[in-house]
Amino acid sequence: MRLLIVGSLNGQLTAATRIAMDKGASVLQADTIDTALRTLRSGRGADLVMIDVSLPIQRLITSLEEERIHVPVVACGIATDAKAAVAAIRAGAKEYIPLPPDAELIAAVLSAVTADSRDLVVRDEAMQAVLKLADQVAGSEASILITGESGTGKEVLARYVHRKSARVDKPFVSVNCAAIPENLLESELFGHEKGAFTGAVARRVGKFEEASGGTLLLDEISEMDVRLQAKLLRAIQERMIDRVGGGKPVPVDIRIIATSNRNLADAVKEGRFREDLLYRLNVVNLKIPSLRDRPADILALAEHFGRKYAEINGMPERPLSADAKRELIAARWPGNVRELENTIHRAVLLASGIEIGVEAIRSPDGARMEGNVTVPRSTDPAARAAQTAEAVTRALVGRTVAEVERDLILDTLDHCLGNRTHAAKILGISIRTLRNKLNEYEAEGIDVPDPGTSRIATA
Incomplete structure (x- = not known):
């Protein structure tokens, strides 16, 4: 993770730099936008630009677009400067980070930008x-x-x-x-x-x-x-x-x-x-096998993500209950490790007892992991696949193809918390096709989640 910090806020950005470096980021610093652009052109590169909200952010983002430099930008500034924060987002910044910096918030932003967990957990x-x-x-x-x-x-x-x-x-x-x-x-x-x-x-x-x-x-x-x-x-x-x-x-x-x-x-x-x-x-x-084809990895990854998100969110580390483990192993995980990670993150937040119980293992809309389709589990994989296919087909009868496609796209986007790139990958379509579909839905007045949100969360 390479972070380029632009500007200086009387030492506050220095503190943010230290936090980022503690989280494993390599950090470059530029006092001005011109210096930042020279750094990006030179090949030293960055995965994320963090800029002082008092600088002309619109100029930076316009220059990046004109010069075809593809890098996300987040703004940061004193927490009370609400007008500057709104202006930064309107100018094109992806996020606004209030200062003094919060270590957990910095970690969350860095994690969102890098997208995938960097930890390789293998048991299967x-x-x-x-x-x-x-x-x-x-x-x-x-x-x-x-x-x-x-x-x-x-x-x-x-x-x-x-x-x-x-x-x-x-x-x-x-x-x-x-x-x-x-x-x-x-x-x-x-x-x-x-x-x-x-x-x-x-x-x-x-x-x-x-x-x-x-x-x-x-x-x-x-x-x-x-x-x-x-x-x-x-x-x-x-x-x-x-x-x-x-x-x-x-x-x-x-x-x-x-x-x-x-x-x-x-x-x-x-x-x-x-x-x-x-x-x-x-x-x-x-x-790489799908997660459903390496079942021994499911619980190992779930426990790893449970520890990770308990620490990030400042919550107590809870073990998975026996029922929760059975629920995780029985799920099909069409989104694989990324879906499992999101599910465990959500479960860490929803759990209330001394364990992460089955009631916390939910899809983004609050449903059980099996969804609305109940399938008797056969010991024969071929028979189980046939049962699943038949149950899914019956659940779709009476609906138009357009309705099914729309719900699939929006539910997948919900699952990815609004991340269009991840949703397009899971759906097996290009990001351009996904954007066109979402534009159609918005024109029809259908709520489409922004990045980092879901329709459930924003309802």
Whole structure:
């Protein structure tokens, strides 16, 4: 986690810096917006910008957009400056952090930005086999393709491989190919020269150069436009990149790890992914099983998240009751580890006794984990799957396809607390398609949760 802090508030930002560093962030500091922009262009990079609310935040965000620098911005200032806080959010800041800084709030913001838990908890034999293969190939220079359903922990495994590699002391840089618009992704990856397009006021180093010497993670590479895939293939093959608007190739030394929640072989057949690029990326394939296929990990992860969120929220650590454990093991977890983490976070907040009881294991709308479908559990997996399919089909009879699609999208967004990128991954659609659907629903007067909220929470 790389944090760039812009401005100074009589030592208050210094305190925030110390807190962030204690939480594992590497921190850079810039006194002015111009200095911050030079830092971001230079390739030193940041995963989050935290800016003094008294500075012209609109200017910073406009400059980032014009120069195609994709990084979230949060504002911070004295707690009583409500007008400045509102102005910062309207200018485009994602969050407002009141000062003096609160350690738990800083931790929550950093956790939200990094999105995935960085802790690798493994107990199940199926996942241990994947980890054994990761250990075996981590020290090589081979490109690695990590596949698996959304929420299984692909980025966590990628970071594990980097930590086990000879490049561990060099940068680990992640690019979410699904979250960055197509017209920005090329500049994000390869950088640009001054004057390459409107707003390119200076040379900017891209993620390839930023990661040089280390590891570049191309997260959800299946979402990359096929035209950009050709340029990526050349960069991987020749270890040379061309900045947008540049005329001179730039050498880079990186190890590529890519992730996908889709079957890339099918994407090749459909013409959406280059076969030669797949061969370059898929030297070694680490396929992460879904959480339902590694049941021994469920309770280990649940206990880990229980300890984590009890500490973050300043609450007593409670063990899971026997009934709660049975509920967790019986659930299907379509959102995998990410869904389990959200469920346990919620359970930590809802639990009231000396244990986390079954009554606290709820979906975002307050329903039991099985939802509205009751399925007798067979000992035969095939029979159990058939029973589930039949029960789900019966529950949908009488509803239109549009209604089912709308409820699925909104319920998934609720489950992800408004995080559109995570919801799109779980739904198996592009972020652009999800945004278009949500715009349609809002136009119809349907409540759509903002990032960090749910419809239940805002009702």
